[in-house]
Each structure stands twice: as C-alpha cells, then as structure tokens.
Amino acid sequence: MNAPACVPAAGSTSRADHLTRSILQGIHRPRISNSGLQRGFTCARLDRSGTLGFRASRRLRDPCRSPPSPAWAARITQHAMTGPTIRIRSPARSPHGLPRAMPEPPRQAFDVETAPLVPRRPDAPKPLPDPDWAFASLLFLFPALGGFLFGYDIGASSGAIVSMTSPTLSGTDWYALSPLLTGLVVSSSLGGALLGSAAAFVVGDRLGRRGELLLAAGLYAGGAAGGALAPSLGAVLAARALFGLGIGFAMHAAPAYIAETSPARARGLFISLKEAVVVLGILAGYAASYAWVDASGGWRWMLGAATAPAAALAAGMAWLPESPRWLLLSGAGRGAAAAALHRTQGRNASAASVAVELAGMQAATEAESPRAGADPLGLRELARPRYRRPLAIGAGLMLFQQVTGQPSVLYYAASIFQAAGFQSSGQATGVSLGLGLFKLVMTGVAVATVDRLGRRPLLLWGVSGLVGALLCLALASGGALPIDPGLVAWTNLAALLVYVGCYQVSFGPISWLIVSEIFPLKVRGQAMALATLTNFSSNFAVSLALPSVRESIGPSATYLVFAVVGVASLVTIYNIVPETKGKTLEEIEALWMEPDVQRPL
Numbered sequence: 001m002n003a004p005a006c007v008p009a010a011g012s013t014s015r016a017d018h019l020t021r022s023i024l025q026g027i028h029r030p031r032i033s034n035s036g037l038q039r040g041f042t043c044a045r046l047d048r049s050g051t052l053g054f055r056a057s058r059r060l061r062d063p064c065r066s067p068p069s070p071a072w073a074a075r076i077t078q079h080a081m082t083g084p085t086i087r088i089r090s091p092a093r094s095p096h097g098l099p100r101a102m103p104e105p106p107r108q109a110f111d112v113e114t115a116p117l118v119p120r121r122p123d124a125p126k127p128l129p130d131p132d133w134a135f136a137s138l139l140f141l142f143p144a145l146g147g148f149l150f151g152y153d154i155g156a157s158s159g160a161i162v163s164m165t166s167p168t169l170s171g172t173d174w175y176a177l178s179p180l181l182t183g184l185v186v187s188s189s190l191g192g193a194l195l196g197s198a199a200a201f202v203v204g205d206r207l208g209r210r211g212e213l214l215l216a217a218g219l220y221a222g223g224a225a226g227g228a229l230a231p232s233l234g235a236v237l238a239a240r241a242l243f244g245l246g247i248g249f250a251m252h253a254a255p256a257y258i259a260e261t262s263p264a265r266a267r268g269l270f271i272s273l274k275e276a277v278v279v280l281g282i283l284a285g286y287a288a289s290y291a292w293v294d295a296s297g298g299w300r301w302m303l304g305a306a307t308a309p310a311a312a313l314a315a316g317m318a319w320l321p322e323s324p325r326w327l328l329l330s331g332a333g334r335g336a337a338a339a340a341l342h343r344t345q346g347r348n349a350s351a352a353s354v355a356v357e358l359a360g361m362q363a364a365t366e367a368e369s370p371r372a373g374a375d376p377l378g379l380r381e382l383a384r385p386r387y388r389r390p391l392a393i394g395a396g397l398m399l400f401q402q403v404t405g406q407p408s409v410l411y412y413a414a415s416i417f418q419a420a421g422f423q424s425s426g427q428a429t430g431v432s433l434g435l436g437l438f439k440l441v442m443t444g445v446a447v448a449t450v451d452r453l454g455r456r457p458l459l460l461w462g463v464s465g466l467v468g469a470l471l472c473l474a475l476a477s478g479g480a481l482p483i484d485p486g487l488v489a490w491t492n493l494a495a496l497l498v499y500v501g502c503y504q505v506s507f508g509p510i511s512w513l514i515v516s517e518i519f520p521l522k523v524r525g526q527a528m529a530l531a532t533l534t535n536f537s538s539n540f541a542v543s544l545a546l547p548s549v550r551e552s553i554g555p556s557a558t559y560l561v562f563a564v565v566g567v568a569s570l571v572t573i574y575n576i577v578p579e580t581k582g583k584t585l586e587e588i589e590a591l592w593m594e595p596d597v598q599r600p601l
Contacts, residue, residue, distance in 0.1 A: 146250025155285020196248015228304025462506025
C-alpha cells in the first residue's frame, strides 16, 4: 500500500528543517509509542518541508514495511529541553507516556504538534523500482574479483610453499628455506596488504571506490607476473608484496562499493557472497596447487595464473560506474551522482526513481561532507565519541577474525596436513583441495541464512563451534585422545573441517558484512581503511609467526592459544556487536549516538 504523504503545517524554521533532514532522514522505526493506549506511533518519515510522519500501528514495534493509513504528521515548532526525547502534543489526547527516545535524536529535543495525514497525491513520488538483478549482479561480480584474488593467494601459497621448498621440484638453488624465510614468503603478500590498507586510509577517498579497484587490478597483475618470472627469492618477496598492495586496496574498496551500489534488499546477500567469492578463490588456489605441485617449478605457474582474473577486474571496473554515494560525498555534484545512480538502478531506472533515491542520499550527506582542507585524513572526525563503538566493533571483528588462526592455517594447509599424517605432497594438496570445497559449501550456508537468521546468532554459534574444534585439535595433536595412532590424521582432518566450517558461518562472511554496514557515510572510507589495516596487520603477524611458534611450542599448544583467543572474541561479540539484519545503512547509522543520547530499546 502506498504510504500517505504528510500535510505540511505552517511556521517551519530553517534550523529545525536542517536538523531533521540531516539527522532523521531515512529512519523508519522511531519506536515512539503511547504506552497507555492500544495503539502507538511507528515508522516516521520526513518530507522536504521538515514534517515528520508517524503512522498508527496496533503493534508498537511493527516493522511497518507497508504502513497503513491513517497516520499523523508532526512539525517541529520550537526547541524544548535538552535531552533525547521528542514530545508529541496531540490536540485529541493527553500525551501520557508518549515521550520516547528517537533512534538518532539531536542533542536538543523539540516540541512537535500533530495533525492528521492525508493519502498520497497521485503526482507524489513513487516507490523505488524493483532491482535489475542482472545489472546488480555485475555491480557485485566485478569488484568481488578483488576478493577472489585475495583468496587465490591464500590457496596458491599453500601449494607454492611445498613446491618452492622441494629439493627436486623447486627448480632453484635456494629451496632450503628456514621457518622464518618460509613465513616471509607467505606473509610478504600480507605485508603488502598492510601497506596497501595504510595507503587506502590516506588516498582511498580521493581515488573513489572505482579508482581504488582499478589501481588494485594493476597491482594484482604486476605482482602475479613478477612472481611467475622471479629469478631470486628477493624478487619473489618483492612481487608478492606488490600483489599484497593490490589486496589492501581491493579489500578496502570492494565492500564499500558493493554496499553503496547494491539494492538494500540484496546488500546482505551480496556482501556475504563476496566472502563466497574469496573462498572460491581459495579453492581455485588449492586446485592450482594440486595441478602443478608435482611439476618442476610449479610454484611459478601457481603464482602467475592470477594475471587472468586481474585483467577481468580491470576491464569490469573500467566499465562500471562510480558509487553515487561517494560522488555526492566527494562533491562531484548532483548531476554526476544522478548519472551513476541511473546506471546502478539498471533497466528499471526512471527519472522519478533516481530522484527519489538521490534525495535520500543527498539528505544523508548534506551535513556530512567535510570542509575542504579541514581534517583531510578524517582523524578528528573519527575521534568523535559517536564513532567509538562502530570503530571498536569493526577493529575487534577484524582482529579476532585473524588471531583465531583460521586464515593463517589455510596458508600452511598442505604443510599442516603433511605433519598430521598425509605424507606425500600430492596427498596433502589433495586434502587441502577437499578442505577448500567444504569451505565453499559452508560459505553457501552462511549466505543462505544471514538475512534470515541474522548476523549476531551466526557469529555467536559459529565462534562457539570454532572454539570447540580448536580444543579438539589441541587434544588430538597432543596425543591426549584415546584413539589409535593411525586415526590421528583423520581426527585432525575432521576437527579441522569443523573449525573451517564454523569459521565460514561466522567470522568469514559476517565480519566483512558488518564492517561494511556499520560505519556512517562521512567516515566510511577512513573507518573501512582502519578496519582493513587491523585485519591485515594481525594476519601478517600471525602468518609470519605461525611456523616458528608451531616449531617452538608444538601444534597442540598453538591450537590451545587460538582457542583462548576465541573465547575472548565470544565475550566481545556478545557485549558490543548489534544486529543489523533488515536495516538500511541510514538506520544502522542511527544506532551510533552521542554519549548523552539514549539508544532505543
């Protein structure tokens, strides 16, 4: 049913209009209710005159996706008191119980007066069209290739290390690598990703999401070709660091681009599918390892094969439009943003639908664009109290995603399986390939359930299972389980499958999904860069240290350390991570309030 339009009241003030447009635009469930009555006011909307609409609902917390009339209009008339409430003065009823916290109130509350609403005029803007799923898929697939190449590096590194350190198959005279040098070969791409993330923090918002992905494609191609042709160990390290720079830029820009161009109803699906594409890349890397692990110099083919998807990423991003939200925020102008938005809406786009969506974006960014030359890195803005919680959530999820060990274990999967009892390189890489297939299946489970079950339940249950699997790995690796020694390898494999499966329905896709959702547009570029920087710095440290740590304290104690970190991550998730399922980006932004403002229940 079409939503009714508000009847403007007289006497609007410019300050009230500015605050309502900049703070309350896009909020659909203010949860303003009358606890003394059978009905409550829900689902606020705002028109250009500054009029707020409150629709009557018999269920106080009804999501109101298609709210019925009748409803009420409320115009801000004057400042009231300092505090997080909005007072509703109804000419028909005494407002007992009506003051209630809004999701994102201004620091100063207002008095508002209510009046009945009338049905929508025939010439009123129509709702947004249904998504053009074909074009929306392209908006996802091409930037997701940046994640595919990240995953490919993880999978290919597993086999490349086995091939590179083989006395007969390496094809080099520097095959006898120490644990430290082995860690350097694997983690050099992560070191590059760390530098890329730091660079994205400085230049990411200047390049734009599309520009970053084009730069990443060039770095990917250069790193892959350099690795394949490297004449020495130093050249291998340099090429992998160059490839890693591409990872840093791609993993910063791709989630933001997908979140800002995807239809709202498909955002959770697409961002979760991005993790599936990363896993598909891991599987492709394992397949390349399996195909070339017994070939002389096979590691060169494993590294060089990444040039093809890098070229596809470059071609796709050269054709796709820039993010319209970034164009508005960067000051490129309404015309450029409208043109980009028209393309992102695909075949179902119309002048009316573009105008409606653009108005919402513009209202959300009007007060967001920083002044030219002021705080160019956004550090002062990020330090505001309202951003502390999303920053803690983003950095915490990225940190725990890595220090629970699963990404680093994948880099050394073939070597770990060799140590666990699968002796030949062919057996070890074959089991790694099976592990990649299982990882892909479990990612599909997460993608299919994330918008139905929600983010928090998947995180909490998945991490709980991950901790249990790590404890089992610690016991099996330490010989503490009363099983036949011949079954140890298979017990390790079963526990590792549970470990990987639980990771893939929790930290794997959900961390990147939440991180791409929680940051307000004004600081999204800088905050995403900080989260990505946290991700790759912790990944680099764990991957570099893992071979030496395993050799020093043994695999059993290593898994036990990861399990303890997993318990700490569970406590953190339970206490600070909110549920974002079904919310628009603007509604999620409304959760991060100033310290003196009450959060809605």
